[in-house]
Amino acid sequence: MHTVIIKTKHGKINSKNMKSAASAIRSGKVVVFPTETVYGIGANAFDEEACKKIFEAKGRPSDNPLIVHVSDLNMAKTVCFISKKYEKYLLKVWPGPLTIISKAKNTVGKIVTANLDTVAVRMPSSSIALELIRTSGVPIAAPSANISKMPSSTSGKHALAYFNGKVDMILDAGRTKYGIESTVLDLRTFTVLRPGAFSVEDLTRAFGKKPRVHSENVVSIKKVRSPGMKYRHYSPNTPLFLYKGNIRDLNKMLKKHKKIVFIGSDNACSMIKGVQKIRLGNYQEEIAHNLFDALIKLDSVKAKFAVIQSFGIEGFGLAVMNRIEKASNHLSFKNEKQLHKLMNVYKK
Ligand code: AMP
Ligand code: MG
Numbered sequence: 001m002h003t004v005i006i007k008t009k010h011g012k013i014n015s016k017n018m019k020s021a022a023s024a025i026r027s028g029k030v031v032v033f034p035t036e037t038v039y040g041i042g043a044n045a046f047d048e049e050a051c052k053k054i055f056e057a058k059g060r061p062s063d064n065p066l067i068v069h070v071s072d073l074n075m076a077k078t079v080c081f082i083s084k085k086y087e088k089y090l091l092k093v094w095p096g097p098l099t100i101i102s103k104a105k106n107t108v109g110k111i112v113t114a115n116l117d118t119v120a121v122r123m124p125s126s127s128i129a130l131e132l133i134r135t136s137g138v139p140i141a142a143p144s145a146n147i148s149k150m151p152s153s154t155s156g157k158h159a160l161a162y163f164n165g166k167v168d169m170i171l172d173a174g175r176t177k178y179g180i181e182s183t184v185l186d187l188r189t190f191t192v193l194r195p196g197a198f199s200v201e202d203l204t205r206a207f208g209k210k211p212r213v214h215s216e217n218v219v220s221i222k223k224v225r226s227p228g229m230k231y232r233h234y235s236p237n238t239p240l241f242l243y244k245g246n247i248r249d250l251n252k253m254l255k256k257h258k259k260i261v262f263i264g265s266d267n268a269c270s271m272i273k274g275v276q277k278i279r280l281g282n283y284q285e286e287i288a289h290n291l292f293d294a295l296i297k298l299d300s301v302k303a304k305f306a307v308i309q310s311f312g313i314e315g316f317g318l319a320v321m322n323r324i325e326k327a328s329n330h331l332s333f334k335n336e337k338q339l340h341k342l343m344n345v346y347k348k
Helices: 015-026 048-058 073-077 084-093 127-136 156-163 200-207 247-254 266-271 284-301 317-327 336-346
Strands: 004-007 031-033 040-044 067-069 098-103 118-122 169-172 183-186 191-194 240-243 260-264 276-279 305-309
Touching: 004 015, 015 031, 015 040, 015 127, 015 169, 031 127, 040 048, 040 067, 040 127, 073 084, 084 098, 084 200, 156 169, 156 284, 240 317, 247 260, 247 266, 247 305, 260 266, 260 284, 266 276, 276 284, 284 317, 305 336
Parallel strands: 004 169, 031 169, 067 118, 098 183, 240 305, 260 276, 260 305
Antiparallel strands: 031 040, 098 118, 183 191
């Protein structure tokens, strides 16, 4: 398939190109576009055939529903029910990286909701995403623009590598603002199903109450409430192990293994000697922003194994640790013996 690639100039897409992207959406085509979180792969949410193409392009299991992107509260109400009680809060937090789960209206197809009676809805703050939705005049169903299980695209370069030749159009606006996906909040139970770029602390401030946070570690034995929870996610091909100890001790453990890559903050990287390193920066925002890029880079390094450090879970840290836990498939170690055990299992 020929993919039309449109690049931004000074962060903007000219109106001719925007109109052609919007008309692609309206005519049932698939368009990859930037949001402030990660890139999305989108189609008209009211067009089941078009939405089906998203699942095909991503290789996404059909029981993992899509997020519907809207440009205002009225458009949100065309796809879901929003109680008066929550309306005033949504006017406060939208546009932004917060996805709500609410009872679906029958305007959205079963393919979008994966047969659930709820739907995920978000109003992005990225001006390109908003303009695309507004110009299209329809809500856009869009999951993250990555091949299923792989790390999400945080730059046009990633999106092109995944989808050039597989979708009708890609809008390339360089790097996204946050680099980590939206927070998914179930409005009915006020529970965070997926931590993301809207922190629990910010949610508590905005809504005046603390949300519950679903513990994903128990999803395998409890009922999976967000279908996305049960899949392996964000995974590089290189086996990745999470280190849960202090960096000084890790330096001693890694010294003996030349083919290991270490992924960590700049500070941690400067303490680790003799192995290849991928730096994430030092501030929480930078680390969130660089994480997926680091996971994608890791596979081009062709290392045998990679080790990533753990971070605190305050602010963005909760979302960062959620992605790291998944990317490492919950394989973690605290000492040399445990590291060797993991390495032996994953030796080719
Ligand atoms: P993605 O767009 O790829 O970041 O994935 C969207 C996330 O939202 C996935 O984790 C989905 O499982 C979740 N999601 C979408 N719709 C619903 C829904 N109706 N109920 C619960 N979770 C949902
Ligand atoms: Mg995703």
